[in-house]
Amino acid sequence: MAKAGTGSPNEAVGTYAGEQLxxxxxxxxxxxMRFDGRGLIPAIVQQQxxxxxxxMAWxxxxxxxxxxxxxxxxxxSRSRSEYWNKGATSGNMQQVRRVLVDCDADVLLVEVDSPGPACHTGHRSCFFRQLEGGLPAPQAQT
Amino acid sequence: MAKAGTGSPNEAVGTYAGEQLxxxxxxxxxxxMRFDGRGLIPAIVQQQxxxxxxxMAWxxxxxxxxxxxxxxxxxxSRSRSEYWNKGATSGNMQQVRRVLVDCDADVLLVEVDSPGPACHTGHRSCFFRQLEGGLPAPQAQT
Known part of the structure; x- marks a missing residue:
């Protein structure tokens, strides 16, 4: 977890998931980058x-x-066909810390500092619902 | 963070991002659920x-x-037009712990236990590359 201090005002390239970026x-x-037919790419927003x-948005x-x-x-915004600066209306802006791109360059992972709720419902995360049932018991580890 | 013990073999509904699910x-x-024109929905895979x-896959x-x-x-698999059981070939299977769905039911978040690498490149995560430059200094907090 140690990060080399470079003295640079730009943050040094660090690690993600335990590996050097x-x-x-x-x-x-x-x-x-592989944008889809509408010129879009999914962007996952994660709290650093x-x-x-x-x-997740586009x-x-x-x-x-x-x-x-x-x-x-x-x-x-696919529904409104317009650019959308997250939090510009609600005040819950997201400060971007890092942008990562995946192995085949068709998904972005945006690490942010989001002090407030990120979901338009007022929830901290848009993922506040869990699918019930249907999952078998975890398999025994061998 | 306390979780009520129900004694049930199924895991009780817990929390995500600090909120009750x-x-x-x-x-x-x-x-x-709002599948796209191809009948697909993005599924973000996160290590519990x-x-x-x-x-992220579809x-x-x-x-x-x-x-x-x-x-x-x-x-x-959009490129191969076939179902794909992650890790069935490599041995790096992902055991699903929870499946969450977002506010407008067009993205899934799949919490897994993935002991091995998740990326076909051998990396732990597909997000092993960081976009360099371009980010302004963080705004001062007021």
Missing amino acids: EEVAVADVLRE GTGEVLM MNEEALRRTLATGTTWFW | EEVAVADVLRE GTGEVLM MNEEALRRTLATGTTWFW
């Missing part, structure tokens, strides 16, 4: 430190650019 | 306990049914 240039990632998954290239430029989360 | 019947969720986001209704029936993760 690789740093990739935004321009390179944008060339590699606690690991709480707060929400970014296009411009929403990612705005997110990186402002340090707050911008998404594309 | 609501329990919803699978049949009700299936009626409500650590909060590591391991991967489920259709049958993949969700298989996941709930077997207690291991099933997805629909």
Whole structure:
């Protein structure tokens, strides 16, 4: 968990899930990224430190650019067909700490500091409902 | 964080992100779920306990049914157009602990126990790359 102190104002590349992160240039990632037919990519928003998954929303290239430029989360609303700066109305802005991209560049993981609720229902996380039943007992470990 | 002990073999409904979870019947969720034009819904896979986001893949209704029936993760592979039982080949199966659904029923969060790597590259998580540069300094807290 030790982080090398570089004295740089930019945070040094750290770890995720116990592994050292690789740093990739935004321009390179944008060339590699696999947006869907509507030009969108899923963006998972996770609270840094606690690991709480707060929400998932959709970014296009411009929403990612705005997110990186402002340090707050911008998404594309599929229902309203407009850009959406999370928390701009409610006051519950999300401060972006890191943006990770997955192995095949078709999902983003946005680590944020979100002091307030992330869900429009007022819940801390959009994931406040659990599917009941249907799961078998865990298999015995061998 | 205290959990009421019910003595039931099924795990009592617990908390997520510091809030009590609501329990919803699978049949009700299936009626409500908003699959996309291909019949798919994003499924975020998170390691229970650590909060590591391991991967994101796609489920259709049958993949969700298989996941709930077997207690291991099933997805629909868009590139191969076939069902995919994560880890069946590599041995890195994911044991499902809970399945959460988001506020508008178009994203799943699957909490698992995944002892091994989740990424086909051998990484623990598919999110092993960080976008460099582009983020402004964090705003001062007022």
